[in-house]
Amino acid sequence: MFISFEGTEGVGKTTLIRRIHDYFTAQGQSVVLTREPGGTSMAEQIRALLLAVNHEEKMCSDTELLLMYAARAQHLDQVILPALAAGKTVLCDRFSDASFAYQCAGRGLSESKLQTLNNNFVTRMPDLTFWLDAPIELGMTRARARGELDRFEQEKATFFEKVRGGYQTLWERHPERVKRLDATQNPDQVFAQAMDYL
Ligand code: TMP
Numbered sequence: 001m002f003i004s005f006e007g008t009e010g011v012g013k014t015t016l017i018r019r020i021h022d023y024f025t026a027q028g029q030s031v032v033l034t035r036e037p038g039g040t041s042m043a044e045q046i047r048a049l050l051l052a053v054n055h056e057e058k059m060c061s062d063t064e065l066l067l068m069y070a071a072r073a074q075h076l077d078q079v080i081l082p083a084l085a086a087g088k089t090v091l092c093d094r095f096s097d098a099s100f101a102y103q104c105a106g107r108g109l110s111e112s113k114l115q116t117l118n119n120n121f122v123t124r125m126p127d128l129t130f131w132l133d134a135p136i137e138l139g140m141t142r143a144r145a146r147g148e149l150d151r152f153e154q155e156k157a158t159f160f161e162k163v164r165g166g167y168q169t170l171w172e173r174h175p176e177r178v179k180r181l182d183a184t185q186n187p188d189q190v191f192a193q194a195m196d197y198l
Pocket of ligand 1 (some may be wrong): 009037095096153
């Protein structure tokens with residue numbers, strides 16, 4: 001199975017993924033835990049470029065989108081597809097739904113741009129996607145507590161409201177794949193919600 005985890009900043013994706021990873025591993029399953037943008041050394045270099053705060057040059061939204069997909073192509077080819085072919089379970093912290101939520105809903109890029117990229121470069125979609133949903137302020141408080149904010153985390157609340165709206169749209173469009181979890185609950189409860197679906 002290929003499972004992705006989505007949501008705005010600070011909603012507890014990492015905690016949930018670790019718990020699901022530990023659960024599957026304890027059952028003797030072979031699990032690959034990975035993330036986007038990133039997951040390979042080259043894709044992690046692209047991630048660094050994407051998250052870096054650059055006061056001299058603003059990254060335009062098209063560049064942001066294309067870099068996300070360059071990292072994704074590398075990640076699919078090197079990690080996700082080989083792991084699935086080997087019968088492993090892949091747990092991925094964000095995938096192409098994040099591009100819809102952040103680059104289309106958040107930045108305002110057209111869906112047709114995204115569709116072109118998805119149609120040509122995303123040969124495998126997740127079987128199941130958990131959308132951890134919580135009010136923006138709650139997540140931002142957690143993200144701020146982690147320390148220095150990256151280029152995305154420095155965005156205003158209005159941007160994240162749009163991103164959250166993007167996830168809501170995906171949840172409504174793909175109810176069979178995208179499952180909403182109430183991320184205002186504590187980690188045990190969020191894990192229990194996810195286990196119900198699993
Ligand atoms: P994170 O994985 O630590 O949350 O950081 C990745 C950031 O990149 C996060 O703010 C969301 C953003 N992102 C996009 O804008 N589009 C994408 O397609 C992906 C995978 C992530």
